[in-house]
Structures are given as structure tokens and as C-alpha cells.
Amino acid sequence: MTRNRFALTLCAACLSAAVLPAAMRPVARGRNHAVSSMQPEATMVAERVLRAGGNAFDAIVAGQAVLGLVSPAANGIGGDAVLLVYDAKSKQVLSINAEGTSPRLATIDWYKKNAKGKIPVNDTLLSGTVPGVIDAWYIMLDRFGTMTFAETLAPAIEMAREGFPVSESFSKAITSSKALHKYPTSEKTYFPGGKAPKAGEIWKNPGLAATLQKLVDAESEAAPKGRHAALQAARDRFYKGDIARAMASFSEENGGLFRYEDFASYTAKVEPTITYTYRGYQVHKNPSANQGPAELFVLGLLEGYDIKALKHNSPEYIHTGVEAVKLAFADRDKYLGDMDFISIPYDRLLSREYAAERRKLIDPVRASMELRPGTVAKDETPRPIDVDYAGAADHEGDTSYIVVVDKDRNAISFTPSLHSGFGTKVVMGDLGFPFNCRGDYYSLVAGHANALEPGKRPRSTLQGTLVTKDGKPFFLLGSPGGDDQCMRTMQTFLNVVEFGMNVQDAIEAPRWSTRAFPSSPFPHTMYRGDLAIESRIPVATKDALAKKGHKVIMKGPWSMNSTAGILIDPETNILSAGADPRVDATALAW
Incomplete structure (x- = not known):
């Protein structure tokens, strides 16, 4: 009888665990180091470098080189990137801006005269910008790393040369990209023998x-x-040597605007971060030519609410978050861009006084349908708005992500991208990679913060988050997702600091998203009242949001996130790494 009772109890426990799992994946915990990325091969290679004695900077170069190989639709050496770095030696947090620049021949007038006033969307070299990833590699190895290009690139070179078994997502990406067939160099690269792998x-x-x-x-x-001269020689061969000349020649022969000088003059930038202190946590973002600071604007608005009291994913919580995003992203459109070309009034945008003024616009019972950018100063220079209401611009995109923390607590968030699947779709001759298509983010409205100018970086959707607590790294996270990236990292961050979730639960929790602001890609469409939620959120919540005026779309239960992150316990120094089960993301820790 006792044995039968035990068996029944055990079966009941098994059924309960199957119905209510804590998470689809466990937290990867370790004392020494941790890695999480969008692909298992990249995570394994980066972790192998750490085990071999390399530091986080060495490991992330090796890991991202492989990430670009095994996920070529999302990123690669033709891509752009933003990175956030915690240097344990100097105890500094820095931004590395490896966004691409526009060709010198690219002007608003050129596109009006030669392209019917439109920028091709994620297709042709006319949508590209100068690749920035290799310069980011160089900066990390030269300034912070211990290994060589030969050591860090060895796994990627071996895999590219000898081959590797492709994943389902790899095969699907190639098979579904019909535009690749337009370009002989792309067909040769991605369809060996005329067939997709x-x-x-x-x-x-x-x-x-x-x-x-x-x-x-x-x-x-x-x-x-x-060592310095050797690393620079490798970097310069890409930007100033025979590779640069090959890219320039191919561009000119195939209707592109890139010329040798565009590559030779390019440099990624190391800059101070922009920060907002949310309930004692310093949230760091890249300051220039990306959307990351918009998340800080949202946090400033939400800090005025008792988030815990609203309750996680309640109608009130989602409504408040969505309305805050609308206001913050209206300011994103008006104020954010390349700081080499425009001035961004961060002192005012990140002030609690400005947040309090903007917060008054949030109606607790009604969803806004308007684009409402703020005014930071009465005497500010007017900036035009570039928004479309009738088009069908995509708010999503193809990007990747990798994050590494080492034994010394050097920590790096690295968001590399081609922007959309296979970027421009054009493999550059026999070099084996396409450029990113970030150029379709520019506005062709003169005077707009993101207006196209020669040599300017577009305001990209790339961003990551590095959170410090009392001057030490606490949480690093990022996600692909185009305009949705900030909403993904913000909700994951709040899941940890407001709702007490561990890193894996925070990543896996059901999500919401909105497109009720101008999209980054041309023609910058805004979908008024748009709100999407994963179907694990109750129907009653959907109905309550609809009553407030939101145009709610229920999406698949596991369809709206791709986040990876590493959390460092401030008391125990234990590393906890998480990876999103919605995609191929993989976390390892030791």
C-alpha cells in the first residue's frame, strides 16, 4: 500500500511538472565564465576560447566570426554592429559604434533623381552601408584582447573551408530568400549545385x-x-588593401555607390555610454546612431509607476508599457541619429522633469492613436517628421547577438547584423559575404534627424543593454528583432528587477509588442493602435486591452522574442546565463 501511494504521488508530481514547467530550459550557472548567443556553434567556440585561456574579448571575436558563418542571413563580416563593453582593468563601461556609413556618392538628390525618390528596401547595393564588424574585432583584440586574428579566426576558417552541417533555420533562411536568385554571386555561394542545402x-x-x-x-x-602592427595590418587589408579594392570594383561594376575611399576612411568609434539610473540600476546604452536610448526614455516614464503593483502582464501593465513606448519612440524619431551630424539633447530627454511632463500624456483608460514627439526646449531647431500611414514597412529584421563574461568579469554585449535576411542579397564577388542593407533606414526628408548625408551612420535598430549596480556589471542582454529590440530587452530587464525572475524565466516570459510609431525601414510606416501579444497571455487580458482601444493581435505562444543574457549575482559573483527557446539560442557557463 505504501509503495502504491508513493507511485501515485510520483506520477502526480510528474504530471504537475509537465503541465507547469518552471522553464523550457535551465539556467546555465558558473563561477568562472559564461557565454550565450543565437547559435550553439558560436556559443561553443567562444566558450572553448575561454577554456583555452583567452579573455572575453578574444572569445567574442571567435564566437561572432562563427555566428556570422552559421547564421549568414542575420549577420557576418559585411554587417554593422553595436557593442557595450565592461573593461575589468579600468572598471569602465564603453560603447563601440561599428555602425556602417553611407557612401560619399549617396545623397538625397541622387536617390530623387536616380531611384524615384525611394531607397530600395533590403535589396541591391543601393541599400547598403560600409561594413563595421571587422573594425570592431580589431578594436577589441588590439585594445583589450590577448590573442591574435590567427587564433580567434581559426574555428571560423576551418568551418568555412571544410564545411559544417546546417541547421533547419539555416536551410529555411536560404530556401525562403527568393531575391538571392537574382544575383549570380549569391546563387553560387548559397545554392551549391543549384540547390539550397x-x-x-x-x-x-x-x-x-x-x-x-x-x-x-x-x-x-x-x-x-x-602585436599592434600585426593586428592593424589584418584590419587594414580589409579596409585599405586588396579586399577593399575588390569591394569597390564590384560595387562600381554592379550599380553600387561604394568606392575605395568609403572603405579606406571608415573607422568604428569608441565612445562613453549614455545611461539612466532606474531604481538604483545604471542602464547603459550606445549613445549615437542607434535606437537604444529610446529604451531609457521608456524606463524614465515607467519609473513613475508602481510596476509591481500593476502586476506582470496585466492589462494595466501592458497598456502602460505600450503607451510609454509610443511616446519614447516618437522622441526616437525626432531626436536620435548620428551624433557626428546632429546634436541630441540627452540632458533634457533623460531628465526626470521631462519624463514627468511626458507621463501626463498617458491616458490610463484609452490607447493613443497619434504620433506625439515632445519638445525639449522652446527655442529648439524644428525638425521634420518622416512618417507613413498607408505603406507596409517591416518593423522587424534579421540580426544576431552574443554576450560573454570571463573570469575577471570583463563583459561584452555584441549585436551584429545585416538588418534584413542576407542584407543587400548581393554577395560581393568571390569574397563570400554580402553587405548589410542598413541604408534603407535613412530618411530622404532633409533636416530629419536621420536624413541621408554622405558618410553618415543611419539610426539603426541595433542595441544591447549593459546594466551595472554599484559600479560593477550586473546584467548584459540583447536580442534581434528590428524595432522590437528595445521592447524585448526592456521587458526582460523589468522581469528581473521588478518581478524577481531569474534570467531564464525573464527571457521565456510571455511578451507584448507595438508598431505604433514610424518604422525604421523605408517608408517608415506607423500602424496606429497596433499591439501584439503572445497567446500565453490570457484572452481576458486581450479583451481588456481591446476595450482600451488597442488593435490587438494574438500571436503564437512562443513567437515574439530571441533574447540572450548573462546576470552576475552582486553578492555571490555567480554567473547565470539564459538563452531563448523560441530560437536556436544556446547558453553555457563554467
């Missing part, structure tokens, strides 16, 4: 392997001059 089949990219090997060869030739 199936899941489990071996795929090689000899062109990319050869390009990466050229960097290593340049480094080796310059090695007698010292």
Missing part, C-alpha cells in the same frame, strides 16, 4: 574562408613589427 547537409563557404585567411596572412607578415 537541407538541414544536416554539409555546406562550405570557400570564398569567406579565403577572405578571413587573407586577414590572418596579413597579420603574419607584419608580426615582426609587433
Whole structure:
């Protein structure tokens, strides 16, 4: 009888666990180091570098090089990137801005005269910007790293040359991208033998392997001059050497505006971060040419509410968050851009006084349908708004993410991207990679904060989050997702600091999103009243939101996130890494 009772109790426990799992994946915890990224191969390679004695900067270069190979629709060496870095030696948080710049020939007048006043959306070289990823690699290895390009790129070169079994997501991305067939170089690269690789089949990219090997060869030739000179020689071969000349020639021969000088003059930028202190946590973002600061605007608005009392994913919580996003992203459209070309009034935008003024516009019972940017000063220079209400611009995009923390607590958030699937769709000759298509983010309205100008960086959707507590790294996280990226990281952050979730539960929790603001891609469409929620959120909540005027769309239960993150316990120093089960993301810790 006792045995039967035990068996029944055990079965009941099993059923309960199956119905109400704590999480689809466990937290990866460790004392030494942790890695999380959008692909298992990238996570494994980065962790292998850490085990071999490399630091976080070495590991993330190796990991992202592989990430671009195994997820070529989302990122690669033709991409742009933003990074947030905590340097344990100096105890500083820094921004690395590796956003691409527009060609010198790219002007608003050129597109009006030659492209019917439109920027091609995620297609052709006319939508591209100069790649920034390799310069980001160089900065990290030269300024903070311990290894060489030869050491960090060895796994990616081996995999590209010898091949690797592709995943279901890899195969689907290639099969579904019909535009690749328009370009012979792309067909040759992605459709070997005229067919897209199936899941489990071996795929090689000899062109990319050869390009990466050229960097290593340049480094080796310059090695007698010292480590710095060797690293710079590798970097310069891409931006000033034969690779740059090959990219320029291919561009000119295929209708692009890129010329050699665009690559030779490019440099990624190391800058101070922009921060907002939310309930004692310092939230760091990249300051220029990206949307990250808009999340800080949202946090400033939400700090005026008792978030815990609203309750997680209640109608009141979601409504308040959505309305705050609408206001913050209206300011994103009006004020954010490349700080080499415009001035951003952060002192006012991030002030609690300004947040209090803007917060008054949030109606607790009614959803706003208007675009309502603020005014930071009575004498400010007027800026035009560029918004479309009738188009069908996409608010999402193809980006990737990797985050690494090492034993010394160096910590890096790295968001690399091609913007949309396979970027411009055009593989650059025999080099094995396409450019990003971030150029379709520019506004063609003169005077707009994000207006196209030669050599300017577009205000991208790329962003990540690095949170410090009492001057030490506490939480690093990021996600692909186009305009939705800030909403993904913000909700995950609040799940941790407001609702006490662990990193994995915070990532897996049901989500909401809105597109009720101008999209980043041309023609910058705003979908008035738009609100999407995952179907794990109760129907009663959907109905309550609809009564407030939101145009609610129920999406799949596990369809609206792709986040990875690492949390550092401020008391125990234990690392907790999480990875989103909605995608192929993988976390490891030791």
C-alpha cells in the first residue's frame, strides 16, 4: 500500500511538472565564465576560447566570426554592429559604434533623381552601408584582447573551408530568400549545385574562408613589427588593401555607390555610454546612431509607476508599457541619429522633469492613436517628421547577438547584423559575404534627424543593454528583432528587477509588442493602435486591452522574442546565463 501511494504521488508530481514547467530550459550557472548567443556553434567556440585561456574579448571575436558563418542571413563580416563593453582593468563601461556609413556618392538628390525618390528596401547595393564588424574585432583584440586574428579566426576558417552541417533555420533562411536568385554571386555561394542545402547537409563557404585567411596572412607578415602592427595590418587589408579594392570594383561594376575611399576612411568609434539610473540600476546604452536610448526614455516614464503593483502582464501593465513606448519612440524619431551630424539633447530627454511632463500624456483608460514627439526646449531647431500611414514597412529584421563574461568579469554585449535576411542579397564577388542593407533606414526628408548625408551612420535598430549596480556589471542582454529590440530587452530587464525572475524565466516570459510609431525601414510606416501579444497571455487580458482601444493581435505562444543574457549575482559573483527557446539560442557557463 505504501509503495502504491508513493507511485501515485510520483506520477502526480510528474504530471504537475509537465503541465507547469518552471522553464523550457535551465539556467546555465558558473563561477568562472559564461557565454550565450543565437547559435550553439558560436556559443561553443567562444566558450572553448575561454577554456583555452583567452579573455572575453578574444572569445567574442571567435564566437561572432562563427555566428556570422552559421547564421549568414542575420549577420557576418559585411554587417554593422553595436557593442557595450565592461573593461575589468579600468572598471569602465564603453560603447563601440561599428555602425556602417553611407557612401560619399549617396545623397538625397541622387536617390530623387536616380531611384524615384525611394531607397530600395533590403535589396541591391543601393541599400547598403560600409561594413563595421571587422573594425570592431580589431578594436577589441588590439585594445583589450590577448590573442591574435590567427587564433580567434581559426574555428571560423576551418568551418568555412571544410564545411559544417546546417541547421533547419539555416536551410529555411536560404530556401525562403527568393531575391538571392537574382544575383549570380549569391546563387553560387548559397545554392551549391543549384540547390539550397537541407538541414544536416554539409555546406562550405570557400570564398569567406579565403577572405578571413587573407586577414590572418596579413597579420603574419607584419608580426615582426609587433602585436599592434600585426593586428592593424589584418584590419587594414580589409579596409585599405586588396579586399577593399575588390569591394569597390564590384560595387562600381554592379550599380553600387561604394568606392575605395568609403572603405579606406571608415573607422568604428569608441565612445562613453549614455545611461539612466532606474531604481538604483545604471542602464547603459550606445549613445549615437542607434535606437537604444529610446529604451531609457521608456524606463524614465515607467519609473513613475508602481510596476509591481500593476502586476506582470496585466492589462494595466501592458497598456502602460505600450503607451510609454509610443511616446519614447516618437522622441526616437525626432531626436536620435548620428551624433557626428546632429546634436541630441540627452540632458533634457533623460531628465526626470521631462519624463514627468511626458507621463501626463498617458491616458490610463484609452490607447493613443497619434504620433506625439515632445519638445525639449522652446527655442529648439524644428525638425521634420518622416512618417507613413498607408505603406507596409517591416518593423522587424534579421540580426544576431552574443554576450560573454570571463573570469575577471570583463563583459561584452555584441549585436551584429545585416538588418534584413542576407542584407543587400548581393554577395560581393568571390569574397563570400554580402553587405548589410542598413541604408534603407535613412530618411530622404532633409533636416530629419536621420536624413541621408554622405558618410553618415543611419539610426539603426541595433542595441544591447549593459546594466551595472554599484559600479560593477550586473546584467548584459540583447536580442534581434528590428524595432522590437528595445521592447524585448526592456521587458526582460523589468522581469528581473521588478518581478524577481531569474534570467531564464525573464527571457521565456510571455511578451507584448507595438508598431505604433514610424518604422525604421523605408517608408517608415506607423500602424496606429497596433499591439501584439503572445497567446500565453490570457484572452481576458486581450479583451481588456481591446476595450482600451488597442488593435490587438494574438500571436503564437512562443513567437515574439530571441533574447540572450548573462546576470552576475552582486553578492555571490555567480554567473547565470539564459538563452531563448523560441530560437536556436544556446547558453553555457563554467
